[in-house]
Amino acid sequence: MPEVRQPQLTDAERGLVVGVLIGEGHFGGDGRYPQITLRMHVRHEALFQWLQRLFPRSRLYGPYGHGGRNYYQWMARGDALVEDVLPVVESLLTDEIDGHAARRLRAMREDYADFFARQRARASAAREHPEQS
Secondary structure (H helix, E strand, C coil): CCCCCCCCCCHHHHHHHHHHHHHHEEEEECCCCEEEEEEEEHHHHHHHHHHHHHCCCCEEEEEEEECCEEEEEEEEEHHHHHHHHHHHHHHHCCHHHHHHHHHHHHHHHHHCHHHHHHHHHHHHHHHHCHHHC
């Protein structure tokens, strides 16, 4: 399988991604897999399309209409979460920036520690044996 290269983000792009996720994002999971989810009104479609271009392995769902709300939902799971989005978020999100969001991020890491350990082991094996990737 060809390796997907994450584009280099500018400082402004990194800051905007983290700012949006601090304010509107959810750091959690479905009980089995961790995920970062962003759900906003359809009027923010351009922002969602931009996120999708920055993180092509993430997923954009919608538009949905539910209970009088019209929204999109963007999700980063699996490799998109671990390799693409988390490095951006974790490089900027600290307790000094937003303690509440930083705690939510740490809680996601703790709640899904087994998943993250498996991902680290898989990445380590791929580095040690690139011919098998």
